[in-house]
Amino acid sequence: MRVLIADDHRILLQGLANLLEAHGIEVIGMAADGLHAFTLARELKPDLILMDIRMPNSNGLDATRRIKAEMPGIQIVILTTSTDEDDLFEAVRSGATGYLLKSMDAEELVKALEHAQKGIPPFSSGLAAKLLNEFARLSAGETGKSDAEMRPAADASQNRLTKRQTEVLTLVAAGLSYKEVGARLALSPRTIKYHMAEIMDQLHLENRAQVLAYAGKMGMTEE
Numbered sequence: 093m094r095v096l097i098a099d100d101h102r103i104l105l106q107g108l109a110n111l112l113e114a115h116g117i118e119v120i121g122m123a124a125d126g127l128h129a130f131t132l133a134r135e136l137k138p139d140l141i142l143m144d145i146r147m148p149n150s151n152g153l154d155a156t157r158r159i160k161a162e163m164p165g166i167q168i169v170i171l172t173t174s175t176d177e178d179d180l181f182e183a184v185r186s187g188a189t190g191y192l193l194k195s196m197d198a199e200e201l202v203k204a205l206e207h208a209q210k211g212i213p214p215f216s217s218g219l220a221a222k223l224l225n226e227f228a229r230l231s232a233g234e235t236g237k238s239d240a241e242m243r244p245a246a247d248a249s250q251n252r253l254t255k256r257q258t259e260v261l262t263l264v265a266a267g268l269s270y271k272e273v274g275a276r277l278a279l280s281p282r283t284i285k286y287h288m289a290e291i292m293d294q295l296h297l298e299n300r301a302q303v304l305a306y307a308g309k310m311g312m313t314e315e
Contacts, residue, residue, distance in 0.1 A: 093209050096121045096138040098129035098155065099171070100147045104194075108142065108171075115202045126150030133159045133166060140167040140208060143188070145174055153179070153186050160187030167208055171201075180219060190214035210269040253291065260287045 095117055099105050102124070109119040121136050123129035127149040133141060141159065145152040156168050169190040170183045183191050189208050192201065193216040204214035253261065256277075263273040270284040277284075 093205065094118050094120045094136075094139045095205070096123065096129065096132055096136060096141045098123040098126065098141060098147065098152065099144040100124050101144075111198055112202070112205075117202070117205065126152055126155030129155045130158050133163060137163070138166060140169060140189075140205065142171045142205075143168050145170060145172045145179055145183070153182055156183065156186040156188055169205070169208055169214060175219075191219055192216050193219075212269065253294065257287055257291050257294075260284055261291055264288065 095112060097105055097108050097112075097119060099108070099122075105122045105124070109122060112119050120138055121132045123132050125147045126143075129141065129143065129147075129152075130150070132138075143152040143156060147155075150158075152170060152172070156170075159166055159168060164187070167189040168187065169192060170179075170188050171192050171194060172179070173194050174180075175193065180191050190204065190213045192204055192214060196204075196216055207214045259277060260273060263276060264270075264284075268276065270281040270288070273279075274281045274284045
């Protein structure tokens with residue numbers, strides 16, 4: 093895994109780099125602000141970017157949007173001190189793969205990045221639940237209905253999925269990679285990826301973090 097780190101605190105940058113390299117993760121670059129992160133992403137083409145939010149010269153959310161618009165294959169995981177729900181939801185909407193807090197243990201961070209590499213959206217404890225609540229609130233606000241009133245419509249959208257799509261969605265939401273889901277269902281990872289693309293298109297979801305949120309709301313997985 094080739095990782096780029098973006099944070100405006102130099103000591104934290106170096107400490108993170110040392111930590112990741114000690115666990116066999118290659119740090120190919122370090123940026124002190126969002127604009128620098130965008131420039132380095134263009135130049136170095138990392139597999140994953142650890143992105144802080146509060147930075148000068150373009151914050152982390154703006155940088156995430158720009159990078160994902162031009163280089164959608166790069167995974168971006170937010171690493172921040174902010175537990176603000178607006179930051180969390182905006183990060184996911186901007187294309188972030190996951191959202192982690194700087195208060196987490198070193199081993200938890202390394203494990204979270206390994207999950208991201210396998211296609212499993214990493215979130216610090218409790219944040220996936222906040223994401224679910226935010227999606228539910230926004231869905232209710234768009235229709236003027238309560239979450240309880242929205243449930244039948246959500247059930248109907250789930251019923252539009254085929255049996256195979258429901259199986260795939262349930263296993264992905266449980267944290268399995270495409271390869272693991274394929275092995276469980278005797279299908280190739282390419283076929284699982286195709287099913288997920290169909291599911292995301294049908295449910296109007298943009299990334300796997302939103303898939304996780306949808307599945308949680310439907311009771312298909314646990315936070």
